[in-house]
Amino acid sequence: MKTSRKLAIYAAMAATAALAVTGCTQRNSDEPGASGGEGGEGDGSVTVAFVPKLQGIPYFEAMNTGGEQAAEDLGFEWLYQGPTTADAAAQAEIVRSFIQQEVDVLFVAPNDPDSMAPVLEEAQNAGIHVATTDTDAPDSVRELFVNQATAEGLGTALTDQLMDAMGGSGKYAIVSCGETAANLNSWIEVQKEHTANEYPDAEIVDIVYAGEDQAQATQMATNLMNAHPDLTGLVGECTSSAPGVAQAVTDAGRIGEVFTVGLGTPQAMQPYLESGASSASVLWNVEDLGYLTGWAGLQLANGDEIEAEPQVDDIEGPTYDADSHVLLLGPPMIITADNAGDFDY
Template sequence: MTPISRRSAVLGVAALSVSLALTGCTKAATGATPSGSGSGGAAAKLSVVFIPKNLGNPYFDTSDAGGKKAVESLGGTYSEVGPQQASPDGQVQYINTAAQQHVSALVVSANDPKAIGDALNQARKGGTKVVTFDSDTDPQYRDLFINQASPEGLAKVEVDGITKQIGDSGEIAILSASANATNQNAWIDLMKKDLAANHPNVKLVDVVYGNDDDQTSFDKTAALLQTHPNLKGIISPTTVGIAAAGRYLSTSDKKGKVALTGLGTPNQMREYVKNGTVKEFYLWNPADLGALAAYAADALVKGTITGKEGDTFTAGSLGSFKVGANQTVLLGDPFAFNAGNIDQFKF
């Protein structure tokens, strides 16, 4: 199954503006249209606020651009706001502002599973629907979670990729995002279990955190190689981290000697695939993920679904989706990018 081709393939997000990260701050005060029942008469216009982990992150530029396109196709108002640095405290202030504006829905990639919970529930009490995507909160704090792929599938494809590249033997490390990132920690726990059960000759010697910051991730990569001179591979399950690690390795004497894989976007990783630094990496289509989150938010706002298991809704050209256990909707399976196919994708 190839979810990207199956669900609308590439949405042309290379043409969608990276300037969302710059314009989001100005939209914070004016982009959201109040949508509470107090507006009276006909239902108010759909208004959806996307709050990524941090602004200026190419992954969220892409996913939120997909959300913007979907919201506007539904006749709604879209805005993107968020902190410059990935932190739960930074997200809370934007959640509170959106709640005060009585927006129809919030779409949030959580920097912490609990720390933003009270703010989200306060927004929900005011009538705002809450959809998490990419990184979840505890279920009690949201109406739906849009999952990019199953944690098991993502962990397995990354472990299989790195172990194959290093001959299923030797030392590896993980370069993650923030230490509290819900999705990252779930994947890492599953990777550890897979390694222990199926790859006895592969040793995970370190897990480090680049906080989804390019320079920090670059520096952490350098430190890993200095601390572990026998390192044979790095898994980076974060688009910022894998690109920073690729940039470091591509100009170091470890190029071609230390394998690198994880989750990245084709536009970020194209150079490193073509120059031999990276053989293969993985992802879903982030624009599809953002679009699916937007359609789910719209269905919640309209009352087409409530978030209970078994609910179904249509997400434009992506097709029909069903709500699973724990109010979760699954986009699809991860996709492998390599030298043979990377030029087919422009996001």
């Protein structure tokens, strides 16, 4: 399916599994669109809708590609639409539009899990299967969460990659995205704990939030370097802030002095990895996450039980925890200058 499956995975995280499933290829327009096809486990009558945090950025477009491929392979209709800004109210309106369309399954990557919870309840009351993907709303009625990797795995990997670049000591700051994003906040908590426990000579001096705005992330990273002249590290906590912090270091002429890592998509990060402005990107196969989301939606629609180690296409290592209703794609992988070119997103 994708060349990215050939890449080395962050091996130390492999034992953290608890959930998971799928991935693949294609793309939608800005309006809710559909792709269906022969095969698999569906007859084309099931509709699975996905509302991302933000439409138009490479990360969620890659998820959409995977979802479309799952629809083509397995025989269901895939719908995709998100807000043009990372706005919880705008996202809720799109969710309500899918409720009005009476889709069978609705997946959301909520910008604000708390405010999304009552909207998900509206969908469930309308007879729609509701689930989350990429970002959870654990206090909602969601039936399933498709998780890209564990918080422990991602937080530990981000910290270790940065500490490798910084020599295990020094001051660093985090440029995150949405202040209420449950997944980002869970990773940051792991980073705080792992830094304190394993790197006593390192310190997190600040955490700021740039929304899903790369230019804002660049400006905030610049401000952090000015406010902390002895800063030697920056973490971009999402796919817009990862290239943003690397660009700030580039603009400041401080490559080799201030080290960055983040959760950036391979193509966005490749020039920074090659220049040394970024030391590594910690991510997962984003298209596989989209494929897994589509596959899981079909299981919900059909009322099929998900096994503890489901077999989904040629994705390796997905797991499902029936107690928490979490489907885990697997451990994170490390993207460097050597393998960034193996991805097409």
